[in-house]
Amino acid sequence: MTKAPLVEMKGVHKRFGGVHAVKNVSLDLYPGEVVGVLGHNGAGKSVLMAMLSGALPIDEGEIHINGAKADIRTPRDARAYGIETIYQTLALADNLNAPANLFLGRELKTAWGTLDDDSMEAEARQVLHRLNPNFTNINDAVVNMSGGQRQVVAIARAIYFDARILIMDEPTAALGPSESAMVKDLTKKLSAEGIGIFLISHDMHDVFDICDRIMVMKNGENVGMYPIEDVTKDDVLSLIILGRLPEDWQPRSKQKVDAV
Amino acid sequence: MNDEAQALRKPGSAGSRLKALIRSSEIDTRMLTMVMVLIVLWLGLHMITDGLFLTARNLYNLAVQSSVVSIMATGMVLVIVARHIDLSVGSVMGFTGMVIAWLQVDIFTLGAAWNWPLTILLGLALGGVIGAWQGYWIAYRSIPAFVVTLGGLLMFRGFAFLVTDGRTVAPMDPTYQLLGGGIDGSIGAMWSWVFGIVAITIVALLTWQNRNSRSKHGFTPKPIVMELALLLLWAALIIGFVMVMNAYTKPRTDIPRGIPVPVLILIGVVIVMSLITKVTSFGRYVFAMGGNPRAAELSGINVKKTTMMIFMIMGVLCGIAAVITTARLNAGANSMGMLAELSVIAAAVIGGTSLAGGVGSIAGAILGAVIMQSLENGMVLIGVSSAMRQVVIGLVLILAVWFDTIYKKTR
Numbered sequence: 001m002t003k004a005p006l007v008e009m010k011g012v013h014k015r016f017g018g019v020h021a022v023k024n025v026s027l028d029l030y031p032g033e034v035v036g037v038l039g040h041n042g043a044g045k046s047v048l049m050a051m052l053s054g055a056l057p058i059d060e061g062e063i064h065i066n067g068a069k070a071d072i073r074t075p076r077d078a079r080a081y082g083i084e085t086i087y088q089t090l091a092l093a094d095n096l097n098a099p100a101n102l103f104l105g106r107e108l109k110t111a112w113g114t115l116d117d118d119s120m121e122a123e124a125r126q127v128l129h130r131l132n133p134n135f136t137n138i139n140d141a142v143v144n145m146s147g148g149q150r151q152v153v154a155i156a157r158a159i160y161f162d163a164r165i166l167i168m169d170e171p172t173a174a175l176g177p178s179e180s181a182m183v184k185d186l187t188k189k190l191s192a193e194g195i196g197i198f199l200i201s202h203d204m205h206d207v208f209d210i211c212d213r214i215m216v217m218k219n220g221e222n223v224g225m226y227p228i229e230d231v232t233k234d235d236v237l238s239l240i241i242l243g244r245l246p247e248d249w250q251p252r253s254k255q256k257v258d259a260v
Numbered sequence: 261m262n263d264e265a266q267a268l269r270k271p272g273s274a275g276s277r278l279k280a281l282i283r284s285s286e287i288d289t290r291m292l293t294m295v296m297v298l299i300v301l302w303l304g305l306h307m308i309t310d311g312l313f314l315t316a317r318n319l320y321n322l323a324v325q326s327s328v329v330s331i332m333a334t335g336m337v338l339v340i341v342a343r344h345i346d347l348s349v350g351s352v353m354g355f356t357g358m359v360i361a362w363l364q365v366d367i368f369t370l371g372a373a374w375n376w377p378l379t380i381l382l383g384l385a386l387g388g389v390i391g392a393w394q395g396y397w398i399a400y401r402s403i404p405a406f407v408v409t410l411g412g413l414l415m416f417r418g419f420a421f422l423v424t425d426g427r428t429v430a431p432m433d434p435t436y437q438l439l440g441g442g443i444d445g446s447i448g449a450m451w452s453w454v455f456g457i458v459a460i461t462i463v464a465l466l467t468w469q470n471r472n473s474r475s476k477h478g479f480t481p482k483p484i485v486m487e488l489a490l491l492l493l494w495a496a497l498i499i500g501f502v503m504v505m506n507a508y509t510k511p512r513t514d515i516p517r518g519i520p521v522p523v524l525i526l527i528g529v530v531i532v533m534s535l536i537t538k539v540t541s542f543g544r545y546v547f548a549m550g551g552n553p554r555a556a557e558l559s560g561i562n563v564k565k566t567t568m569m570i571f572m573i574m575g576v577l578c579g580i581a582a583v584i585t586t587a588r589l590n591a592g593a594n595s596m597g598m599l600a601e602l603s604v605i606a607a608a609v610i611g612g613t614s615l616a617g618g619v620g621s622i623a624g625a626i627l628g629a630v631i632m633q634s635l636e637n638g639m640v641l642i643g644v645s646s647a648m649r650q651v652v653i654g655l656v657l658i659l660a661v662w663f664d665t666i667y668k669k670t671r
């Protein structure tokens with residue numbers, strides 16, 4: 001971890017009227033790393049990530065990308081920094097079909113400058129099939145698709161354009177086991193390519209499978225950031241529920257070394 | 261009942277084959293329903309009026325009458341699809357029309373060749389500026405379109421009066437009058453045929469190009485028979501239209517009138533607006549905003565700018581409608597476009613534009629406008645009083661929205 005961090009959030013705050021949703025949170029992400037962002041419902045995970053993806057303006061604090069201060073005010077700014085997001089709400093235009101959603105805001109054009117729907121459909125077919133080979137009705141409006149199919153469209157949209165930083169807010173919540181496995185594989189593959197990934201998940205199994213580090217939030221605060229090999233599932237649960245590690249905790253990787 | 265349902269489901273049965281056929285032709289079933297409604301309506305009116313409705317003369321008039329509302333309805337589709345509303349279109353049309361007439365008659369040199377083209381240009385620009393102004397309050401100051409355009413409805417009606425203190429301005433430039441589709445306001449038999457042939461050629465070329473592009477990407481194209489049948493249908497419609505317009509002659513002569521200029525303007529508007537909705541990113545964004553405004557924003561779409569542009573387009577279309585109206589009236593009167601907002605919104609809604617946003621089509625709006633105008637026109641022929649006509653049109657609007665909800669539920 002000698003390289004400069006890809007993302008560094010420093011002392012970030014967000015308030016909604018009286019609700020202090022994110023309190024002085026700092027965290028970092030390195031290239032090729034998967035950082036799990038954990039916490040109870042309403043802890044502030046989505047809001048924190050929304051500030052990085054430009055979906056919500058940042059109230060206080062700074063974001064640095066590749067060591068330089070970044071000014072992210074709109075989703076478009078975030079995309080310019082190579083930040084792609086799979087939103088918890090999926091953020092799909094329900095009345096449009098899968099290709100239109102996949103390329104929304106970044107349509108493929110013909111030589112005439114008009115929408116190239118055929119090319120978009122062909123590309124969409126490829127990328128969607130990689131995630132779900134049974135996906136055939138891609139020309140339906142996404143409102144008529146299953147929850148899992150909709151999620152696949154949202155995932156495809158984030159990975160199709162060469163992201164450098166990927167935010168995945170509960171990406172497998174609606175997926176079946178085989179699709180989930182596929183997304184997990186994909187996550188590993190993307191991080192191996194050097195993409196930095198924030199993964200929000202409530203599934204401990206997934207977290208321990210693919211994350212390199214975890215950060216736990218409670219009531220808007222960062223209550224700890226640890227390499228995955230230093231914590232057990234029980235440690236993480238304690239952080240999520242109580243906001244602190246068990247009394248007798250010491251880095252688990254060290255314990256193993258001690259035991260040897 | 262049960263057997264029937266089964267027959268529909270059994271593969272290869274007539275029902276399912278018909279369904280598959282309709283599916284493969286990519287014909288919108290809803291559009292099909294509307295076309296059928298129109299046909300039934302026309303036949304019904306023809307019978308009730310003892311053969312007065314489906315005559316060349318009446319269809320010509322119907323075409324001219326429909327064009328003003330149709331032109332504005334194409335813009336209203338964008339507005340409603342993006343989850344807004346524009347109540348000011350009638351007043352904006354009246355105001356821009358008054359300004360055009362006032363400039364042409366009172367201000368600029370009468371009879372100068374540049375006079376009428378310049379007034380048109382200024383009129384359209386004024387429409388665009390008004391649209392931008394309303395769009396600004398809606399998009400950048402987050403005031404609901406209902407409120408802004410309700411204010412606009414009052415304001416611009418007031419301005420329409422103030423331009424000349426209520427005086428009607430007339431007469432317009434003789435060349436300008438042609439745009440209204442009066443006695444000389446049509447293009448004659450020969451040019452109508454040229455237009456028809458060009459139109460058919462373009463439809464054929466588009467079909468062919470679309471087919472090519474689909475197969476180049478490895479998609480299975482529609483069955484060739486279906487494609488040819490559709491092409492023939494289009495050709496028949498275009499030829500039929502030209503023949504009807506040519507069958508109506510100028511008074512006391514047998515010189516065919518041909519396609520009226522306002523209808524040509526409408527066709528131009530329809531082509532441009534269809535292109536905007538179907539092949540530009542702007543059009544795609546309008547629909548995305550209607551489907552899910554938040555998603556549109558998160559996708560990097562500049563929702564504010566797009567909203568403002570929608571209202572600008574609406575304003576320019578009001579300007580075009582004002583040109584046709586003043587040319588047809590051969591005057592500028594401050595009552596022009598009174599209550600037009602209702603016909604325009606009704607045309608869009610009857611044409612399948614969903615008030616919930618995200619759904620609508622230009623072709624549908626034209627059909628909607630023609631259905632409305634046919635009703636109106638037919639009732640006039642029968643001699644229904646204007647009060648009763650309003651009652652009927654109002655009921656039809658409610659029925660159309662009711663149909664829309666039923667259609668959505670049973671889909």
Ligand SMILES: Nc1ncnc2c1ncn2[C@@H]1O[C@H](COP(=O)(O)OP(=O)(O)OP(=O)(O)O)[C@@H](O)[C@H]1O
Nearest residue numbers: 016019021039040041042043044045046047048088
């Ligand atoms: N747009 C908003 N306006 C007002 N309050 C908000 C808004 N978005 C989030 N909040 C509040 O901020 C807090 C954190 O919400 P957030 O969505 O970040 O939770 P989360 O950690 O993602 O939870 P979950 O696991 O349920 O997704 C909540 O109390 C929520 O009510």
Ligand SMILES: [Mg+2]
Nearest residue numbers: 045046088169
């Ligand atoms: Mg969340």
